[in-house]
Amino acid sequence: MRLLLPILCSVFLLGGWMSAQSAPARFTGNQARAGRTAYNDSCATCHTAALVGGLDAPPLAGADFQGFWGGRPARELLAYVKAAMPPAGRKPDDTSLESIVAYILERNGMSASTVPFDDDDQGVIQPSGR
Numbered sequence: 115m116r117l118l119l120p121i122l123c124s125v126f127l128l129g130g131w132m133s134a135q136s137a138p139a140r141f142t143g144n145q146a147r148a149g150r151t152a153y154n155d156s157c158a159t160c161h162t163a164a165l166v167g168g169l170d171a172p173p174l175a176g177a178d179f180q181g182f183w184g185g186r187p188a189r190e191l192l193a194y195v196k197a198a199m200p201p202a203g204r205k206p207d208d209t210s211l212e213s214i215v216a217y218i219l220e221r222n223g224m225s226a227s228t229v230p231f232d233d234d235d236q237g238v239i240q241p242s243g244r
């Protein structure tokens with residue numbers, strides 16, 4: 115009994131931690147709609163309006179994208195976009211970049227919720243059908 119209790123406790127704690135880790139990222143439908151416009155203004159020239167990528171720019175939706183980004187926290191994607199995208203030219207403000215990531219999540223089959231996405235979000239990218 116002396117050993118069992120701590121072991122049981124850590125199993126429950128670990129379980130809670132793991133389910134918190136794998137909850138899907140959240141965003142609102144309004145964000146995704148605003149993100150579509152901002153994406154078409156700032157990203158579509160290279161990544162295309164269909165998010166399939168082109169020339170050098172990789173796809174932002176579909177199997178290749180999901181193979182790399184699926185299971186990763188959505189705020190990592192946001193951090194990457196804030197740091198690196200677009201590679202040149204006018205940078206959208208942080209609110210627009212959050213909306214653009216919401217749009218990318220939606221285009222990868224994730225569902226909107228009532229909680230807006232921002233860099234405090236702890237959820238992961240969880241494409242549909244995986």
Ligand code: HEC
Nearest residue numbers: 156157159160161170171172179182195199200201202214
């Ligand atoms: C001038 C063309 C161009 C524009 C505009 C552009 N990108 Fe990119 N993007 C690229 C290229 C090229 C890469 C590959 C970079 C690399 O591999 O280092 C890339 C990579 C990415 C990646 C990483 C994809 C992956 O799976 O590795 C993301 C996410 C991304 N871009 C998002 C965006 C977003 C969001 C915007 C608009 C705010 C944007 N990009 C605008 C050219 C562009």
